[in-house]
Amino acid sequence: MRRAKITVIGAGNVGATCAHWCAAAELGDIVLLDIPQTEDMPRGKALDLMQASPIMGFDSNIVGTTSYADTADSDVIVVTAGIPRKPGMSRDDLLNTNAKIITSVGEQIKATSPNAVVIVVSNPLDAMVQQMWKVTGFDKAKVCGQAGVLDTARYRTFLAMELGVSVEDISALLMGGHGDTMVPIPSCTSVGGIPVTQLIDRARLDEIVERTRKGGAEIVSLLKTGSAYYAPAAACAQMVEAVVRDKKRVIPVAALCESEYGVGGYYVGVPVVMGSGGVEKIIELDLTDSEKADFQNSVDAVKGLVATMDQLLSS
Incomplete structure (x- = not known):
């Protein structure tokens, strides 16, 4: 049985750290790709990571490249490509x-890995994953976005x-x-099975939610010259694991909602069952009126955001 082939597009902090997490967990063989202008940088990072394997005791073949030919027939592709946020920038500024x-x-x-499950990380996330789905023409289950796992991890x-x-x-x-x-769902938040509302008063909970939204x-404000990468990369690795090991994880991801939640054909963060087929099922919750309003x-x-993106791309 062959190992899964995992491609990470973008060898910056998020991409390289995602490759690190995936290799350490022995999720498969990894291709780390960046643009030709980076020259040998992805090869250097891949070789460095390979040399860590005897020390940390993992078996993964890791290749760095600037050629999409090396990514052919990938099982999972994580897309981190794009410019990162800088202090004072919103995700929308990157649009x-x-x-x-x-x-x-x-x-x-689309040309090299037509059967891959694609996980988009680039910001602004919801618009970028919508564009990825549109360009590839893949089944909606095979294209999703990483955000909910990260946001929930920050909240937790x-x-x-x-x-x-x-x-x-x-x-x-x-x-x-x-x-x-982003919308917190208090009815789905618990501590050891105890509803969080019994442990934290609503005013303080709202403050924690606000910190999560601006997590x-x-x-970015603390780093000064970059954006988060350890937690975003770990969130990507969890999603990759759900696919390559067919874990059937119930996790929040950006998935294409059509009739679900009355969204009507847009990518937005919802709880799903994620396995070897990608987004195998969207779970519809019975939201409260307040939660419904916030979600809408x-x-x-x-x-x-998508309308603005479409206008920019057509001009």
Whole structure:
């Protein structure tokens, strides 16, 4: 039985760290790709990571390249390509440049790995994954976006810090777009099975949610010259594992919702079952009226972002 072939497009901090997590977990053989202008950089990172394998005890063949030919017939492709956020920038500021990059990447994926499950990480996430699906023409189950796993991880981290408990005992869910309009679902948040609303008052919970919404910007402001990469890369690796090991994980991802939640054909963060087929099922929750209103507000923001992107790309 052959190992899974995992391609990571973009060998920057998120991409290289994703390759690191995937290799360490022995999820498969890895191709780390970047643009030709980077010359030998991806080869250097791949070789460095390979040389860690005897020390850390993992078996993965890791190749660095600038040629899409080396990515052919990948089982899973993680797309981190694009310019990162800088202090003072929102995810939306990246829209025009990254939409063009995603279009180019999507065309290459379609030509070289037509059966791959594609996980998009590039920002602004919800618009970028919509564009990837449009360009590749892949089945909607095979194209999804990583955001919900990261957002939920940040939320769980802050809740654990607040309560002084293990992150392992925090179960939580966030839905909607990746950004300031993301929607917490208190009814799906618990600590060791105890509803979080019994442990944290609503005002304090709202403050934690707000910090979660701005979690990426907080790290950008601290780093000064870059954006988060350890947690985003770990979130990608969890999604890759769900696919290559057919884990059937119930996790929040950006998935194409048509009749679900009344979205009508847009990518937005929702809970799904993720396995070897990609997004195998979207789970529809019975949201409260307040949650429905917040979710619709988030969907409307995504729709506006996609409309702006389409206008920019057609001009």
